[in-house]
Amino acid sequence: MNTLPTVLAFDVFGTVVDWHGSIASEVTRLGLQVNPDAFATAWRQGYRPAMAKVRSGALPWTKIDDLHRLILNDVLDDFNIQGLSENQIHHLNLVWHRLNPWPDTVTGLNRLKKQFTLVTLSNGNLGLLANMAKNAALPWDLILSAEVFRHYKPDPETYLGVAQIFDIEPSAVMLVAAHKDDLASAYECGLKTAFIERPLEFGAKVTRTDLHVETYINYHAKDFIDLADQLGT
């Protein structure tokens, strides 16, 4: 466990970018008559059930842009929001391409990039992740997505796929994520693991209660700067 990995694979939504704050801001900017926190939370809550339908085969392969739109249609209904044009709804759906990084993200990634190969391992689709990276100056060496593997996390094909892409052992890959279930699944596949706390992931009103140390987590860091410090970069 003391050997360092060569590839760091990053979960993106919540770990690298602040989906909750970015969506709440967009909703506020649009002047929608809703609670921005509740709207952001509701949109994100549709995400796992939608992916579960793809993972179980109930839906054919569907990329996240399209799942986000299906969920958004329901959320707009649920919040009784009317009067948006198709163009406005389409633009709102693409807010996931414009999510803001956390304050430490770009500095931390640029430090880590000097020593490690940095890749994404996200359920977001390739176009979304590429647009996000260009918009937010995220210095990925390679953007990998569920779309490449045609499997959503936590299917093992995703974690093991990163190692196969680079022709290295799973233990030479470390998943970096703010979500323990993701890390536990990666650990079961033989990857190393780094947890990032991200206390504001679900908004300032929600206190995360899952920030304690776990046996399956190799590095527990406050943010990417702290992780770079711990890894000696």
Added chain:
Amino acid sequence: MNTLPTVLAFDVFGTVVDWHGSIASEVTRLGLQVNPDAFATAWRQGYRPAMAKVRSGALPWTKIDDLHRLILNDVLDDFNIQGLSENQIHHLNLVWHRLNPWPDTVTGLNRLKKQFTLVTLSNGNLGLLANMAKNAALPWDLILSAEVFRHYKPDPETYLGVAQIFDIEPSAVMLVAAHKDDLASAYECGLKTAFIERPLEFGAKVTRTDLHVETYINYHAKDFIDLADQLGT
């Protein structure tokens, strides 16, 4: 035809990097008793027949690293090179991960990146392209490969796949390549096209005779600086 594309998709071997010169240098450095030009040419000549076997279904999906190794084994035999260890052969095979960019490549790409989304569209596998980009500081917004589409160029799935990834029309994508057959295939799929001359692609001893203007080529440029000038970036 006057509207500019939003995504530039680059062929890589020969267009972005100098495979012939890089391989010849590696062979010279290794002290192999062969003509470095002939060795580089022979290795590359095995590439199309090997991919054709995958495209026809005679071989199952095989990534370029593995095709390169199959060809290399034959080339080492043909040139009667003996005495290399498995580690040395493996390292030599990975020279494709370490190919050098042309002198204008990095400056040109960084200029183009200010206005366009830059992606690769290469038959090289993702790990190869990521290692190459990190080694040579190639500033891709997204690395796309035949490996993503499970089709090798010139299958239409590759050219059309770029447009699908970004949810844009094929005409909003421009293929940038030093090979006219690649450009002709992209043009048939509705993409825009830019030809880059690369007169030294096959070594200093081979004079390219295919540098004239073609009706299916939208931009004809000497190098990436010239292309950036023509595109006004």
